[in-house]
Amino acid sequence: MRLAIEEEACAHMTINGKAYIAGVYEHPTRKADTISLAQLHADVAKGALEDAGLTKNDVDGYFCAGDAPGLGPLSMAEYMGLGKLRHVDTTETGGSSYVIHVGHAAQAIALGKCTVALITLAGRPRAEGMATGTAPRNYGSAAPDVQFEYPFGPTVVNQYAMCAMRHMHEFGTTSEQLAWIKVAASHHAQHNPHALLRDVVTVEDVVKSPIIADPLHRLDCCVITDGGGAVVVVHPDVAKRLTRPRVKIRGAGEATKLQMGGRIDLTYSGARWSGPIAFEEAKVTPADIKYVSIYDSFTITVLMTLEDLGFCAKGQGGKFVSDGNLISGTGKLPFNTDGGGLCNNHPANRGGMTKVVEAVRQLRGEAHPKVQVKSCDLALAHGTGGSLGTRHGSATVILERE
Amino acid sequence: MATAQRTIPAPQPSPETKAFWDGAAEGKLLLKKCRACSQVHYYPRPLCPFCGSDATEWQPAAGTGTLYSYSVMRRAEVPYAIAYVTLDEGVTMMTNLVNCDFDRLRIGQKVRVVFSPTDGGAPVPTFTPA
Numbered sequence: 427m428r429l430a431i432e433e434e435a436c437a438h439m440t441i442n443g444k445a446y447i448a449g450v451y452e453h454p455t456r457k458a459d460t461i462s463l464a465q466l467h468a469d470v471a472k473g474a475l476e477d478a479g480l481t482k483n484d485v486d487g488y489f490c491a492g493d494a495p496g497l498g499p500l501s502m503a504e505y506m507g508l509g510k511l512r513h514v515d516t517t518e519t520g521g522s523s524y525v526i527h528v529g530h531a532a533q534a535i536a537l538g539k540c541t542v543a544l545i546t547l548a549g550r551p552r553a554e555g556m557a558t559g560t561a562p563r564n565y566g567s568a569a570p571d572v573q574f575e576y577p578f579g580p581t582v583v584n585q586y587a588m589c590a591m592r593h594m595h596e597f598g599t600t601s602e603q604l605a606w607i608k609v610a611a612s613h614h615a616q617h618n619p620h621a622l623l624r625d626v627v628t629v630e631d632v633v634k635s636p637i638i639a640d641p642l643h644r645l646d647c648c649v650i651t652d653g654g655g656a657v658v659v660v661h662p663d664v665a666k667r668l669t670r671p672r673v674k675i676r677g678a679g680e681a682t683k684l685q686m687g688g689r690i691d692l693t694y695s696g697a698r699w700s701g702p703i704a705f706e707e708a709k710v711t712p713a714d715i716k717y718v719s720i721y722d723s724f725t726i727t728v729l730m731t732l733e734d735l736g737f738c739a740k741g742q743g744g745k746f747v748s749d750g751n752l753i754s755g756t757g758k759l760p761f762n763t764d765g766g767g768l769c770n771n772h773p774a775n776r777g778g779m780t781k782v783v784e785a786v787r788q789l790r791g792e793a794h795p796k797v798q799v800k801s802c803d804l805a806l807a808h809g810t811g812g813s814l815g816t817r818h819g820s821a822t823v824i825l826e827r828e
Numbered sequence: 829m830a831t832a833q834r835t836i837p838a839p840q841p842s843p844e845t846k847a848f849w850d851g852a853a854e855g856k857l858l859l860k861k862c863r864a865c866s867q868v869h870y871y872p873r874p875l876c877p878f879c880g881s882d883a884t885e886w887q888p889a890a891g892t893g894t895l896y897s898y899s900v901m902r903r904a905e906v907p908y909a910i911a912y913v914t915l916d917e918g919v920t921m922m923t924n925l926v927n928c929d930f931d932r933l934r935i936g937q938k939v940r941v942v943f944s945p946t947d948g949g950a951p952v953p954t955f956t957p958a
C-alpha cells in the first residue's frame with residue numbers, strides 16, 4: 427500500500443522531461459595501441475561536448491564508472507581540466523553503468539545539482555591482450571562469492587552459456603534462433619565504416635562457427651575492442667540554447683538481479699524490473715518504441731532482454747528474433763543499427779555507452795541512411811552489466827526526439 | 829569419457845567460511861540454515877540473506893541434487909563443465925561436473941557430490957552423475 431505522501435511524491439518526482447541528451451560521441455578507434463586510457467576518456471569527452479556545442483568549462487557534473495583510472499572522477503576531472511564540478515557520481519554496475527548514469531544525471535539535473543553532466547567510458551582490453559571472455563575472472567578474495575565460484579572456472583562466456591542452455595531447455599529456443607540476432611547485427615554493421623566486423627553473416631555461418639562454451643558459438647559472442655564513448659546530459663534551459671536536435675529523457679529504470687541465497691533462476695534478467703519502471707515513468711508501452719539498443723554481450727543477452735522488457739512473451743524470444751525481425755527496414759523491431767557489440771564495438775568490455783549513443787543517433791535522424799528508422803521519435807536503450815549467469819545490474823532508458 | 833582434469837584453483841577461505849572448507853576437507857558438504865526463518869541459503873553467510881537474522885548454523889547436505897544448467901568450456905586448455913546444481917535442500921550452487929561424459933549431460937539429471945582436489949587448498953564440491 428502506498429502512503430499518501432508517496433502518492434504525492436510520485437506525482438512530482440519524475441525525470442520525464444527534466445533533462446535532455448545534448449551531445450554524444452563514440453571513439454572511432456577499435457585498437458588503441460598508442461592512446462592511454464586517460465586520453466581516451468578526454469578524447470570522448472571533447473567529442474561529446476563539441477557535438478553538443480558546449481565546452482569543458484560548461485561541465486558542472488561528471489559521471490564515470492570502474493573503467494576510469496586512478497581515483498575515478500578526481501583523476502579524470504584533473505586530467506581533463508574540469509574545474510567547476512559540483513556533482514560527481516561513480517555508480518558502478520559494469521557495462522550497464524553508463525545507462526544508469528543517464529538516469530542519475532537526469533535526477534541530479536532535476537534536483538538542481540548540476541546543469542551540464544558529462545558521462546565518459548573508455549578502455550583498451552584489446553591493446554592489453556585481455557582474454558576477456560575465455561579466462562576465468564577473479565574479482566579478488568574479498569568479494570564474498572569468489573571462493574564459491576572462481577575454483578569452478580567461471581568465464582564470461584560459460585556463465586552466459588548456462589543461461590542459454592537453460593532457456594533452450596525450458597522454452598525450446600534453438601541455436602539457429604539465437605544466430606538471427608548476430609545476422610541482424612551484421613546486416614547493420616556492413617554500413618558502419620568503424621565497425622570491427624563488417625561482413626554480413628548467415629545463420630549457417632553462426633552455428634558452424636566453433637563452440638566456445640556450449641551452446642554459444644564464436645559468432646554468438648561480442649567483439650573485444652578498445653575505445654570508448656561519452657554522453658552529455660543537460661538541463662532543458664541549456665538544451666534550448668543549443669542547435670542540435672533535442673533528445674528528451676522520458677524515463678529510466680534500474681534493477682539488480684542477484685543469486686538471492688541460492689534461489690537461482692537463469693531464465694530472466696533484471697530487465698524484468700528495470701523495464702516496467704522506465705515504461706511507467708515515460709508513460710509509454712513497448713508497442714510505442716520505434717528503435718531499441720539492446721545490450722548484446724552475447725546473442726542470448728538480447729533474446730532474454732527483449733522478453734523481459736515485454737517486446738514478446740517470456741519464452742517466445744526465439745521466434746521473435748527470427749527471420750530478420752530485428753533488421754532495420756525489414757523487421758518490426760530494428761535493433762543495434764550501428765552493428766552493436768556483436769559486430770561494431772564493445773569498448774572496455776562495457777557496452778552500455780554505445781547503446782545510448784546509437785539510440786540518440788536514431789532519434790536525431792543521424793544513423794547511417796541504410797539503417798535509419800523512419801519517423802524514429804521514441805527509442806529505448808538497455809544495459810546489462812556484470813553477468814547474466816551470476817549477478818548483474820540492468821538499466822533501461824526511454825528517449826524521445828522533441 | 830573426459831579423462832584429463834583441469835587444475836582447480838584453491839579457494840581462499842574467509843573467517844566465516846572456514847568451517848565450510850574444513851568440512852570439505854573431510855568430505856562433507858555443509859550448508860547454512862537460519863534458525864529464525866528455517867531457510868537454507870548458499871553460499872554460506874553468518875547473516876541470513878532472507879530474514880537478516882544472525883542465528884545461522886551449519887548443517888550437512890545430503891550431497892544429492894539435480895543438474896539445473898551447465899556449459900562445457902570447449903575453448904580451454906583442458907575442457908571442463910561448469911554447472912549449477914540444485915541440491916535436494918533447495919539451493920542452487922555453482923560447481924563443476926566431473927568423471928562423466930560431457931556429451932551425455934542433460935539438464936534435470938540426478939547428480940551427487942564428489943570432492944575434487946585443488947591446487948594447494950581445500951577440495952571443492954563437484955558433482956558427478958548419480
